[in-house]
Amino acid sequence: MVHTWSSLISTLFLLLLCITGLPLIFHHEIDELLGYDPKPEIAQPGAAKRSIDEIARTALANDPGRVLQYILWDKDEPNNVIAFTNNKVDGDPDAATLRAYDAHTAKPLGPVGGGPMLVFLKLHVDMFAGQPGKLFLGAMGFLFLVAIISGVVLYWPFTRRLSFGTLRDKSRRIAWFDWHNLLGAVTIAWALVVGATGVINTLAEVMLNQWKATELADMVKPYAGKPPPVHLASLDATIERARQTAPGMNVSFIAFPGTPFTSSHHFAVFMRGDTPLTSRLLKPVLLDGETGAVSDARDLPVYLKALLVSQPLHFGDYGGMPLKIIWALLDIMTIVVIGSGLYLWVAKRRKHRSHAMAAGQPALQPSR
Amino acid sequence: MTDARKLRSSGNWRTVYGGPLLIGVLSVVGLLSALLYEGPGRYFSWLALGAPIALTGWFYARRKRA
Known part of the structure; x- marks a missing residue:
């Protein structure tokens, strides 16, 4: 029961999170490809960096009528100075403009972020619904954790007669049942960590x-x-x-x-x-x-x-490209677990209904 | 559950949870290793977190066909 309902309520949103999360794993690479991740000019060896006050003045001149909120240094690109401007110091974060400036020349290098990846990010973080949307997705993430833990409990009665990793193709339902169990079992720790850290981030x-x-x-x-x-x-x-x-x-x-x-x-x-x-x-x-x-x-x-x-x-951005690829594969495996879970629920209901109809009884709820 | 034959056929916690538990512990160590130790920790994380994917591939390759 707990497993069925915690999953069912959150399924649609978990699929949204997993699908939008997939390109976001590679947002740095995609932004670079689409020109939303400007690169500094190659500096002469030993060249002096411009003063931050000068870069701040340039940033304000570039966005007249606005104020500076933050100046940020990317850990991986120390020669980029990224300036956030907004209409007020405490303005809406969505109204902020991010531009990169060359640390050695103070030249504007172009806007940072934005483009299609920003749409994915907004869908993933708050579905364009601000703080309520964020907290709602946090609740869905919490249901994901409940579904995983209740799945561990159900794993015993459902698989105790099967050896670990059994994949049968007797019927479509049994095949998806086995995939649900195998993929759910091997991704469990990763899914719990990514789910729990996602919930923490909504707060x-x-x-x-x-x-x-x-x-x-x-x-x-x-x-x-x-x-x-x-x-x-x-x-x-x-x-x-x-x-x-x-x-x-x-x-x-x-x-x-x-x-x-x-x-x-x-x-x-x-x-x-x-x-x-x-x-x-x-x-x-x-x-x-x-x-x-x-x-x-x-x-x-x-x-x-x-x-x-x-x-x-x-x-998953702390272990180089191989870790990002692993992150993406584990994400796809999680999508299969969620999708097959939904399929199994639908298939079971259909079976129950046809049995109940044959016996002239009202349809029963699945007992799980 | 006192029947020895029934016990044997119904499995025990180690055969049911042993595999997933091992993969789970390996995953957590992999998740932390890249965060705590640059270089070697990073290589280990690739192996440890790649294990669930490799294992799935292995089970798929040796699955029984009806």
Whole structure:
């Protein structure tokens, strides 16, 4: 019963998630192919990088009437500086424009993201329905986990007389039943991890708001009641102080005062390490928006660390191209498990109905 | 279940869950290895997470045809 209903309710959405997730595994490669992942010009050896203040001015001149929200450095493309502009510092994320600038020339290189992959991403993340859509898909992901765990329980009565990996082709129903069991059994750990990390990701905004209401609020207490900064401090000086505060770390992104990742008075410079794990564990340094002086630097709380570490485990983007291909194959296997499960339910109902009709009885619900 | 013959034909938890459990543990170790150890961890993750796919192929190749 639990297995049937948890799966049935979520089937359509799980298929949507698996199918849109498939191209997203390769979004970097596809974006590159379609021109949504601009590359920096090849710099002369030893060439000096332009100042971030200059790049910020160029970015604002490129998008007149808008404000900067974030400046981000891609881990794999350190010569790209990506600027986010929006109509307000706390504007709708969907209204943000991302453009890449060459770190050595400050030349605009073109828009980042967008195109067909953005459509897949929106369908996958919130079905174009904002935060409610995101939380709804989180609930569907939770049902996926329930379906997997109840499937483990059912695996015993259904397969205890069969050896592991039995594939029979006696009838269409038995053939799909065997495939459902085999593919479900071998992908179970991967599906649980990708499902659970996906559910955690749907709570990202909730967690960020919790951090802002508690830890961030505590860090910016001395600024309570002060007006927001009028003249922003130099970005280069601000970043340099953040580097000194977190030695051995690199800048992941800088959030401008008033954006969702910081307070209305502070720049937040998020620092990262350089291993697959530490590059996810960001450390925010808060700096006064007007003077650029360090206000505070604290590690993120456990729930935000869990969120950041769960992201690669959902995306599969941390083990090179072979891991991405494996991710795609496991995703396709999961699609077959979901599809065959739906088929088995329909086939069983049909069988029940024809039996019941032959016996002159009303149709019975499957007992599972 | 006290009948020895019935027990034999109904299987035990190891024959039913042993294979999937082994693949599951291997998958989790593979998922973590690439995250924790660059280089060797990455190669191991390809083998460990490729195992469910390879095993499926192997079962398909030796399936019984009616």
